[in-house]
Amino acid sequence: MYKVYISLIILFSMSTTQAKETNRLTVDRVVTNSIELAFPNDKNIKPKLSDFELFNYIVMSNEEGERWAVMTLNNTSSGSRVLEHHHLMALFADGNRSTPLEFKVSFRGKETQSITVSFGENKFPILSIFTETAS
Template identity: 60%
Template sequence: MYKSIITGLMFTAFITNANENEVLNVDRSVSKHIEFSFPNNKGIRPKHSDFELINYVIMSNDLGERWAVLTLTNTSSGNRVLEQDHIMATFANGVRKSPLEFKLNFGGNEIQSITVSFGESKFPILSIQAETEI
C-alpha cells in the first residue's frame, strides 16, 4: 500500500515539475532599439515592410523555447499583412532567425500586439527587429 502511495506522489511531483519547465518567464522588456555587432556576412535582414516595431517582451522557459510579445504599428494608411519574414531576432550566438510561421492582418495605421514563437534554442534572444520601408 505504501509503495503505491509513494509511487503516486513521485508521479505527481514529476508531472508538476514537467509543467513548471513549460512555463514561460519574462527575460526582458525592450522599448528602445538595441544594437549588437555580430558579424552578418550573409546580410540576413527582415523583409522591408510598413511595420514599425514599437516594443517587445522576450520570454523563454527551461525547455529552451523562445517566445516574444511584439507590439507593432502599420505605418501605412492601407491594410497590410504582417508575416514571419518581416520580423527577425538576434540570438546570443549571433544567429539571426525569423519566428515560426504566422500572419496577422492590420488596418491602416493600426497598432496590435502578437505573441510569436522562435522555436527552441540554447541561446537566448538578445534583440528583435523589423525593417520599415523608407
C-alpha cells in the same frame, strides 16, 4: 502495500509538476529602446521590407529552449497590411539571426496590435528583435 501505492502516487504527481514547470515560459526582459549590437552579418540577413514599426517587445523562454516574444507593432501605412513571419527577425546571443515560426496577422491602416510569436527552440537567448522599413 497501501503505503507503496501512496508513495508511488506522490512521486508521480511530483514528477508531473516538475515537467510542467520546465514548459512554463518566464519573461527574460522587456525592451522599449533599440539596442545596438555589433555582431557581423556577412550574409546580409535581414527581414523582408514592410510597413510595420516595432514599438517594444518582451522576450520569454523556458528551460527546454523555447523562445517566444510578445511584440507591439504599428502598421505605418494608411491601407490594410498583413504581417508575416519574414517581416520580423531575432538576433540571438551567438550572433545568428532567425525569423519566427510561420504566422500571418492582418492590420488595418495605422492600426497598432500586440502579438505573441514563437522563434522555435534555441540554445541561445534572443538579444533583439527588429523589422526593416523602406523609410
